[in-house]
Each structure stands twice: as C-alpha cells, then as structure tokens.
Amino acid sequence: MKNQLKLLEALQRHDAKIQELDRARKAIPEKVDKLRADLAKVEELLARERAELAETEKWRRDREGAMKTEEEQLVKAKAKVSQVKTSKEYMASQREVENTRKMAAETEEKLLTVMEASQQARARIAEHEGDVEKLRQHVAGEETEAKGRLATIEGEIAHLKVGRDAEAKAVRADVLKKYAAIQMRRGLAVVPVHNGTCRGCNMNIPPQLFNTLQRGSSIELCPNCNRIIYWDKLMEDPDGKPAG
Numbered sequence: 001m002k003n004q005l006k007l008l009e010a011l012q013r014h015d016a017k018i019q020e021l022d023r024a025r026k027a028i029p030e031k032v033d034k035l036r037a038d039l040a041k042v043e044e045l046l047a048r049e050r051a052e053l054a055e056t057e058k059w060r061r062d063r064e065g066a067m068k069t070e071e072e073q074l075v076k077a078k079a080k081v082s083q084v085k086t087s088k089e090y091m092a093s094q095r096e097v098e099n100t101r102k103m104a105a106e107t108e109e110k111l112l113t114v115m116e117a118s119q120q121a122r123a124r125i126a127e128h129e130g131d132v133e134k135l136r137q138h139v140a141g142e143e144t145e146a147k148g149r150l151a152t153i154e155g156e157i158a159h160l161k162v163g164r165d166a167e168a169k170a171v172r173a174d175v176l177k178k179y180a181a182i183q184m185r186r187g188l189a190v191v192p193v194h195n196g197t198c199r200g201c202n203m204n205i206p207p208q209l210f211n212t213l214q215r216g217s218s219i220e221l222c223p224n225c226n227r228i229i230y231w232d233k234l235m236e237d238p239d240g241k242p243a244g
C-alpha cells in the first residue's frame with residue numbers, strides 16, 4: 001500500500017503541473033481579449049470623431065449654399081438701386097443692399113471658423129488613425145505570439161498527460177477512483193500527516209487512526225477533510241518500515 005501511496009503522490013505532483021499549465025493556457029486568450037477590447041474602444045472613438053467631422057462638413061456645405069444665395073441677393077439688390085425712381089425707394093433699396101451684405105459677411109465669418117475647426121479635426125483624426133494603426137499592429141503581434149505560446153503549452157500538456165496516464169495505470173483502480181473523486185471536490189487529494197496533524201485541514205488525527213497510518217498497510221482518509229492521508233515519515237523511509 002505504501003507503493004500505492006507513493007504512486008498517488010507522484011500522480012498528484014504530475015496533475016498539479018498539468019493544472020498549472022492549464023491555468024497559464026487559459027490566461028493567454030484573456031490577455032489578448034483585453035487588448036482587443038482596448039483596440040475596439042479607440043476604434044470607436046475614432047469613428048465618433050469621423051462622424052462629427054462629417055456632420056461639420058455637411059453644415060459647412062449648407063452654409064456655402066446659403067452664402068451663394070446671399071451673394072445672388074446682393075447682386076439683385078444692387079441692380080434694384082440703379083432702377084429706383086424716388087428717393088424713398090432709393091433709401092429702401094440701399095438698406096436692402098446693406099442688410100444683405102451684412103448677412104453675407106456674417107455667413108462668411110461663420111464659414112471661416114468652421115473651416116478652421118474642420119482642419120484641426122482632420123489633423124487630430126490623422127494622428128489618431130496613426131495611433132490606432134500602431135495599436136492594431138501591436139494586437140496582431142500579440143495574437144501571433146499568443147498562438148505560438150498556446151501551441152507550446154498545449155504540446156507540454158499533451159506530453160505530460162501521456163506520462164500521467166502511464167502513471168495512473170500503475171495505481172489500483174479502486175484507489176485511483178477514490179483519488180479522482182477527492183481531487184474533483186478538494187483539488188488536493190493526497191496529503192501527509194505531520195506530527196499527528198493532517199496537512200490538508202490542519203486538524204489532529206485520532207490516535208488510533210494515526211497508529212494505522214504508521215503501519216502504512218491501508219489507504220486511509222482524514223475524518224475531517226476526507227483526503228487520502230499518509231504518515232510523512234513513512235514516505236521518507238526507503239525500507240518501507242516506519243522511521244524512528
């Protein structure tokens with residue numbers, strides 16, 4: 001039975017290594033996913049900036065149309081001035097010319113402001129496009145690297161599993177079944193008892209059970225945490241006899 005316990009201990013070490021690699025394997029996509037989320041966020045910001053610029057440009061085109069109309073009105077108003085017959089009509093048409101000119105000047109001023117804003121927005125967008133492209137390349141590089149690392153780890157896991165299965169074959173079927181059931185529930189299935197204390201739950205083992213453990217002729221469970229327990233000194237002794 002001591003041999004079985006030794007096999008179980010080795011199996012557990014093997015399983016722990018596989019679990020560790022499995023955790024590392026799972027962490028890889030998480031890192032890449034986070035980077036992808038970051039990229040999506042800045043891409044969304046860029047899209048919003050582009051949409052805002054498009055809106056400003058549309059407003060600018062509308063104003064340009066309005067300015068053209070106002071310029072035409074100004075030409076008509078000026079033509080009217082030359083055709084007036086009374087001084088009252090002259091005053092009225094002069095006022096119309098002035099008002100139209102003022103409106104056109106205001107529109108032009110607004111247009112200049114908007115054009116300047118558009119230019120700044122375009123420069124900002126170009127800069128952000130560069131940043132996004134850099135991040136995109138970084139993410140692509142990380143993805144490639146992650147794929148490589150994933151393949152390496154998966155290879156290691158596959159290799160370890162072959163060794164693990166060979167080890168498991170040497171363990172008695174009923175013992176292996178017990179081990180697997182405890183591992184599923186508790187993670188750690190086989191623990192030493194040190195100075196009469198279970199290393200799995202730190203509770204004291206009843207003296208009678210401790211005597212049984214010292215013989216090492218049976219598979220025993222901790223009455224508190226239900227893990228497979230063995231006397232630590234027993235495993236240290238190469239002759240299979242209790243030490244001390």
Ligand SMILES: [Zn+2]
Nearest residue numbers: 198201222225
């Ligand atoms: Zn215990």
